[in-house]
Amino acid sequence: MMILKTVPGVAGxxxxxxxQGATNIAISAVKALSQELKDFGGSKEEIDHVLTEATRMLVESRATEPMMRNGLKYIRSQLTAEAPSSRDSFKKVVTQIEERILEMYQGGRQHIMEIGAKRIRDGDIILTxxxxxxxTGALMLAHEMGKVFKVINTETRPKYQGRITSRELVEAGIDTTMIVDSAARHYMKEVDFVIVGCDALTSEGNIINKIGTSQVALAAYEARIPFYVLGTLLKFEPITIHGHYEAIEERNTNEIWADPPEGLKIRNSAFDVTRRDYVSGLISEEGLISPxxxxxxxxxxxxxxxD
Structure with a gap:
């Protein structure tokens, strides 16, 4: 039985x-699968084993990551289509496929950041x-263009990913204020527009992102504040076309309370769904489009x- 070398560590x-972050996860997963394939290569049985086991392990690492799943799907479909006949040609083809999907990821993100930066005006107050x-890339790019604006960002419990945002923006020299998650509605009256990322896009045009996003969107809608989403179309979840729902990851409740009183039930959903009606526009490879x-x-x- 062949033992995978790279994928288990990345999946962990x-x-x-x-x-973390859908793009970073997808890039890491694609690189890990490609490395496993190049390490083994050879017989069809070996290739099938690596593709099946590595994909399973990576997909199971996080539930709500269609961008990663689409990247892994692309590798499998392209290998099937190109069918390299020798070990040397196999490694070359795997490298070429990896480069193509990474270019889709990174090239798309750069274009999206550039469009997002253009939406920012001098004097804007932006909530994320x-x-x-x-x-953060769009905000830093706008700052590099010489635009002067302020950012309000949420702390994002329970893992405080908002601190990553704050640190990156402050280090870039951007005027940044952090607030607790529950204060988003209170500060919305000061905001010119909201801009967030996303982890998944559905066929209905709904957006799946970090838990709390839908509440921010609802507060923005109530205050008639534009709510923009930055996200590559590679985050599209195809199963939603057929009526299936995107799985919402439930994380360990210890992240919320490590020693709760006996009998207390805790839910720790990692993501929520924002209805398309609350989204002013999706900034994607195609530009600013309607969800x-x-x-x-x-x-x-x-x-x-x-397919």
């Missing part, structure tokens, strides 16, 4: 949130929730996701 780091590398048109955009950019 994803599960423990040592690797949790940590998104695309969001109602996500499925059409997938057909234009990544039709293989729907």
């Amino acid at each position: 780091r994803i599960k423990r949130l040592e690797i 929730h949790c940590h998104s590398s695309a969001v 109602h048109s996500i499925l059409e955009a997938i057909h234009r950019h990544y039709p293989w996701i729907l």
Whole structure:
């Protein structure tokens, strides 16, 4: 029985949130699977084993990560289509496939950040929730353009990912204020617009992101404040076309309270769903689009996701 060398460690780091953020998770997973394939290579049986076991292990590391699953799916489909005949050609093909999917990830993110930065004006006060590398990248890019603005960000319990956002922005020289999650509605009256990342996109145009996002969106909608989402179309979850719901990860309750009183029930959902009606626009590879048109955009950019 072949033993995987790279994937178990990466899957463990994803599960423990040592690797976080949908894009970072997807990149790490693609690199890990590619390395395993190049380490083993060879017979069809070996390839099938690595693809099956490595994919299973990575997918099980976090439930709500369609961007990762789509990347792993791309590797399998491209290997099947190209069918390399020798070990040397196999390694070369795997490397080429890896480079293509990573270019989709990284090139798409850069374009999204540039569009997001253009939405920011001098004097804006922007609220964000949790940590998104695309969001912080857009904010830092706007700052590099010479724009002067302020950011309010939530602490994002229970793992405090908002601290990552705060640290990155402050170190970049951006005027940043952190608030507790429950204060988002209170401060919404000071905000010009909200900008968040996302972990998944559904066929209905709904957005899945860190728990608390839907409450921020609802507060913005009530206050008539624009609510923008930054996210690559590679985060689309194809099973939602057929009526299935995207699984929402339930994390260990110890993250909320390590020694609760006996008999207390605790829920620790990692994500929630924001209805498309509360989203002013999705900033994606295609530009600023309506969440109602996500499925059409997938057909234009990544039709293989729907196979």
